[in-house]
Amino acid sequence: MAITNIKNLKEFSTANERFEGAHLLCPGCAHSMIVRELMNATDDNLVIASNTGCLEVSTAVYPYTSWDTSWIHIGFENAATAATGAEAMFKARKRKGTLPNPDAPVKFVAFGGDGSTFDIGFQWLSGAMERGHDFTYICLDNENYANTGGQRSSATPVGAHTSTAQAGSVSYGKKQKKKDIVAIMAAHGAPYVAQLAPNKWKSMAKGFQKALETEGPCFINTVSACTTEWKFDPKDTIHITDLATDSLMFPIYEIINGTELNILYRPKNIIPVEEYLAAQGRYKHLFKPQYRHVIDEIQKDIDAKWEYLQRREEAKV
Amino acid sequence: MSKGVLATDKRGVRELGAEKKVGWDEVPQGVVLNSFDDNVDNLSHLRPEERPYSDFNSFTATxxxxxxxxxxxxxxxxxxxxxxxxxxxxxxxxxxxxxxxxxxxxxxxxxxxxxxxxxxxxxxxxxxxxxxxxxxxxxxxxxxxxxxxx
The missing domain is CATH 3.30.70.20 (Alpha-Beta Plaits)
Known part of the structure; x- marks a missing residue:
């Protein structure tokens, strides 16, 4: 069976871990929750490439590796290139009949942080999506360059304090809006593009399985709460992610073949974004009277985006 | 040091970072770390306690x-x-x-x-x-x- 049973958590928990502990990610980091879930969601052999970033530097500290599968550390920008190169060679060797075990199912996965996906590896990712390789790219979106000290990236949302977009008496942090990477990837005509969050484990595992099973380039953006740079207590990782999905800061949805949009999670009670912002240290300056207008703008953007997603789901275009 | 189901000979004896520090210019180029000592074909059907972990696997560290x-x-x-x-x-x-x-x-x-x-x-x-x-x-x-x- 290629796919792990994810009907309920008890079934899912019989999966045998292939991501080992004693990696050096911060306590409470959501990166490893996401990676573990991907590797537990399938029984197939995995070939994984990682962009430089927190995940890569923390899981392969010489002389240790936390990966029980084939894994390569590659430059900041080219996990997509490495994964697609491996996939192309796998196909070629399969055709020539030189594989030692040709029937074994193999899936190709690339992991990147938001810095290497939205900024530095964007061109490489776009190229890999266009070439149409059979692989899955997963972006672990923690909204800054957490590995190097929390610099702004193009995934950092408006109003967030980062080490290179600091908040103070004249600035409220980052002024530019976050890039809509999901829409950009969907515009490549990719067969499966989604935005998922680890607190909704079932939709995330289902999304991973769908992406792995789908032939062609798939892209998944996952919300990865960063306890160090978002400035919250490590134990609250899931709580913060709950707030993110319930305030619709991170709507969970998928886009199939670049057109068909499905919303995968509709919060019963949509909470005001203020609650999400108030729970994190990186937004605490927004609650000063002179920056209150930024919160209103963020809320307005979220409402507009949610309206757009709902209408697009209804229209099926 | 280790008790219970995950106990193996190798388990938990090494602290991460406790061994001799290796400078960036001492690491061999294109280094490959094998996660296992043997070939493992059916990994997803093996429980952690049944796997032949190598010394490079962080499972053996703490x-x-x-x-x-x-x-x-x-x-x-x-x-x-x-x-x-x-x-x-x-x-x-x-x-x-x-x-x-x-x-x-x-x-x-x-x-x-x-x-x-x-x-x-x-x-x-x-x-x-x-x-x-x-x-x-x-x-x-x-x-x-x-x-x-x-």
Whole structure:
């Protein structure tokens, strides 16, 4: 069976871990929750490439590796290139009949942080999506360059304090809006593009399985709460992610073949974004009277985006 | 050092970073670290205790010294919902045959996510300081909380 049973958590928990502990990610980091879930969601052999970033530097500290599968550390920008190169060679060797075990199912996965996906590896990712390789790219979106000290990236949302977009008496942090990477990837005509969050484990595992099973380039953006740079207590990782999905800061949805949009999670009670912002240290300056207008703008953007997603789901275009 | 289901000869003897430090210019180019000593073909059907881990695998290392508080697990209250298993960032919740059987104290960093997501009343996982003995912690487990009327 290629796919792990994810009907309920008890079934899912019989999966045998292939991501080992004693990696050096911060306590409470959501990166490893996401990676573990991907590797537990399938029984197939995995070939994984990682962009430089927190995940890569923390899981392969010489002389240790936390990966029980084939894994390569590659430059900041080219996990997509490495994964697609491996996939192309796998196909070629399969055709020539030189594989030692040709029937074994193999899936190709690339992991990147938001810095290497939205900024530095964007061109490489776009190229890999266009070439149409059979692989899955997963972006672990923690909204800054957490590995190097929390610099702004193009995934950092408006109003967030980062080490290179600091908040103070004249600035409220980052002024530019976050890039809509999901829409950009969907515009490549990719067969499966989604935005998922680890607190909704079932939709995330289902999304991973769908992406792995789908032939062609798939892209998944996952919300990865960063306890160090978002400035919250490590134990609250899931709580913060709950707030993110319930305030619709991170709507969970998928886009199939670049057109068909499905919303995968509709919060019963949509909470005001203020609650999400108030729970994190990186937004605490927004609650000063002179920056209150930024919160209103963020809320307005979220409402507009949610309206757009709902209408697009209804229209099926 | 290691006890219980995950005990192997190699387990938990090395602290990450405790060995001789290797400078960036001493690492061989294109270095390959094998996760296992043997060829493993059916990895996803092997439980961790059945795998031939190599010395390079971080499974054989420990980060226990990171921890100042630790989760303690109370089997009597647990309902095996596996919330802690799915959200543990450090692969430290040991589940076998749909049952939660314990915590891997060699890999746990004490983040406390498992306690936060535990749904039972009282919680079947609670954080204690590292100095507290597990038996001692279990003997003083809190009583069931009554629901507050609204």
């Amino acid at each position: 980060v226990a010294s990171w921890r100042v508080i630790k989760p303690v697990y109370n089997r009597d209250i647990c309902i095996d919902c596996q919330n802690c298993w799915v959200w543990c960032p450090d692969t430290s919740i040991i589940s076998r045959d749909k049952q939660m059987i314990g915590i891997d104290y060699d890999h746990c960093k004490g983040c406390g996510v498992c306690v936060e997501v535990c749904p039972t009343n009282p919680k079947s996982l609670l954080m204690f300081t590292e100095a507290v003995d597990n038996e001692e912690a279990l003997s003083g487990w809190p009583e069931k909380k009554k629901k507050e009327k609204k």
